[in-house]
Amino acid sequence: MTSAESTFLTVAGPSQLQQGRETLTDPGPGRVFVDITYTGVCGTDVHGYTDGSMLPPAVFGHEWTGTVSAIGTGVTTVAVGQRVVGGVGPACGHCAQCVAGHARQCDTVFAEANGVDPEAPAHGAFSTRVDVSQRRVIPVPDEVTDIEAALVEPTAVTFHAVRRTAAEHGAVVVVQGAGPIGLLTAQHARNAGAGHLIVSEPSAARREVATGLGFADVVAPRDLRTRLGVVSNGLGADVFYECAGVASLLQPSAEFVRRGGTLALLGFPLTESTVSYGDWQQRELRVVSSLAYNHEDFVGAIRSIASGRVDVTPLHTGTFALDDLATILDELDSGKSNHAKVLIDPRR
Template sequence: MRRVALVDYGKLELQENCESIQALKPGTVKIEVTACSICGSDIALYHGKRSLENERYFGHEFSGIVIDAGDGANGIKKGMRVASELSRACGHCWNCRNGLPNYCKSMNDALLPGGFSEETLVLNTPEYSFISPIPDAIDDITATLLEPANCAYHAVRQANIKHGETVVVFGMGPMGLIAARIIKSMGVDVVVGVDKSQARLEKIRQLGFVDVVDSNDENWQEQILERCGAEGADVIIELTGALPVLQSAFQVVRRGGRIVVGSVYSGFADTVELLPIMRKELTIIGSKGPYPHLKTDGTSAAVDILVKLQDDLKQLISVYDYKDALSAFDDMMSGSAIKTVIRFCK
């Protein structure tokens, strides 16, 4: 079995002939991983902003084929194509009872060793599951976007966007781009993306599915007001994790506006002026994905979103074979690629 292993902070290894997972733990299924995309949280773990001691898995945005269905809960069968996302929570723990099913369990309890391996165990019980079946309409590479699409959809839902409102998304990484594209698909006319990476901005302009502003420009705030109106944007979605960007969000949101924070900050906010929260009567909303977004028939709403938007979203992906996995991480960290996917299939 092959895997991309994070052996220490800042040190990745391609490991060949790893021991195959022989026994299933109760309530798990075994997945033969086809492909796994690199998330910003994987990069944070690489840089030591998350704890290797606390996290048992590496890679959580993957697609693959069920090679052992375990108990077969939730209709999962051997040979089924699946992708990772939080698709089921128990419904009766404290978090679920209080409207927080995304906190039902940690991914530490759901994945081992994770998606950067040719095989992984995934929790799938009647009360909790971290996989969803994927239709033939989605290819294995695009299916790796299911989990980030789930997270982006949660941020959009937290924003509670109304007809006629204007939206600014800070951070045109994968999450920001997927969120912006979901918002556009809802019929929202003014959706503005903000970023400072020249390579990324050029790529997004070529794709053409969201208007963008370069935050390096001296008049970038004026550009936002030109698009959103003199009072500022109705809704800000902040997906960079950079404190100066949060400060900028306070500046360009209108009085009574809403700011959804779906990014992970690694520092304290002692450099951010908090007075606008009171002066503008702002609503600040957190967004922690993934979340079990289910339709009334119990299937995944995020799968439907991915099917609908895949022609645009697959353009964000750069594919690397397993042997080039280290380059995939380098390109993701440098910003030369928007979303990198490591392909394991032989």
């Protein structure tokens, strides 16, 4: 019999956390226990914390890596002692989307990604241990460090977005926002064959990180229009990745795109946006939205990190204990933090 006490944190109300304890004794059929090594703090976690009620419990603390400590009957994909990351399973093959031939839009995977499937864990991984379905764990190769593994989930989010956008090789690409999502998107876009890539970011510190990742054309937003005009001979971007998630930037972002070009939406604003429908229609904009990921995106993200084609380590700016979580969430919500990606280590 496997038995251990786990400590976890959940959202108890607007900007309030609650500590819980549970004793986990033997995983059920098809389930595994994972001892958490690191959990990344995502913008979604910050929004869920400040709102107090918007997130399903499994989503608060969804960027995690750890080691399998016990497996239930019927588990075939992982073994005890194996390092894993939290993810989603392959397309189920029997939901309405799969039966209709749309496996990339599998209803089961979509529910898993949003923490609302029947097998969703009772809480996220701001915890010492989680009890999850084997569908949610993906093995980590030896070439990937624990820090890198903790950043697989946002790498999968951005891998998914760039894969959906399917830009042509040689495209003039703009990435708006050089936070973790923007910097990962830029690396995937570069790997996907961008001909000229411009990163736009108001923070000098983040522009410096982008330059350190090998991006030669990094500008402040005030200089973007002039620089893009020079690069594109006045046409505009072939592809514009909006990664800031600021509602007021939606229409201005579209106006940077050339006629017939693509506006790709990754940022997730929490307020309504106003756009010029006529402008978008007259210029035949192609708009590609993106949310979460598929199992294949995790596989591709892990391979990209393992091969060195995506460098996630410069995004990691701090590691804190579980008891520090509320302080970190408050700091990130303030808009004054210098952190990019913060990790929580529940072993501290």
